Amino acid sequence: MARIVVGAAVVRDGRVLAARRTRPAAAAGRWELPGGAVEPGEDEAAALARELREELDLDVVVGDRVGPEVALPGERVLRIRACRTGGEPTALEHDALRWVAPEELEGLDWLDADRAVLPDLGDLLRQPGPSSTPS
Numbered sequence: 401m402a403r404i405v406v407g408a409a410v411v412r413d414g415r416v417l418a419a420r421r422t423r424p425a426a427a428a429g430r431w432e433l434p435g436g437a438v439e440p441g442e443d444e445a446a447a448l449a450r451e452l453r454e455e456l457d458l459d460v461v462v463g464d465r466v467g468p469e470v471a472l473p474g475e476r477v478l479r480i481r482a483c484r485t486g487g488e489p490t491a492l493e494h495d496a497l498r499w500v501a502p503e504e505l506e507g508l509d510w511l512d513a514d515r516a517v518l519p520d521l522g523d524l525l526r527q528p529g530p531s532s533t534p535s
């Protein structure tokens with residue numbers, strides 16, 4: 401069975417958090433949705449929350465899937481989940497972080513697999529969020 405890699409679409413004020421990789425060499429300098437591999441016996445949402453604490457010192461609430469499941473090399477698949485946070489991320493394993501607006505998505509140098517979710521990510525960012533709900 402394919403190993404699952406989970407990535408977070410952390411959304412705030414209509415932007416999504418992108419993180420720039422430092423390793424391996426082929427991926428260094430390219431952007432991803434932060435996350436990592438689900439460990440055996442671990443729940444996907446729990447894995448994602450754990451990875452974001454480890455990589456970004458960030459507590460998130462994990463929500464619904466975004467976009468298609470994408471095949472990765474080495475019998476792995478990438479699944480993206482929408483996340484919310486009240487905190488500020490710190491780059492502990494990446495060399496840059498950026499809040500990306502929908503119109504900037506296409507122009508970023510994403511890892512190849514992540515390109516497949518950009519249309520759905522754009523739709524998600526354009527939806528009115530909690531912060532823009534009239535009170």
Ligand SMILES: Nc1nc2c([nH]c(=O)n2[C@H]2C[C@H](O)[C@@H](COP(=O)(O)OP(=O)(O)OP(=O)(O)O)O2)c(=O)[nH]1
Nearest residue numbers: 405406407432433434435436437472478511513514
């Ligand atoms: N986290 C993350 N990984 C991605 C994305 N797109 C993509 O192709 N990948 C690939 C890159 C890596 O080969 C793999 C995740 O590895 P990782 O280094 O981020 O996470 P990890 O610590 O759990 O990995 P590992 O030590 O078990 O190899 O998935 C993405 O958007 N986010």
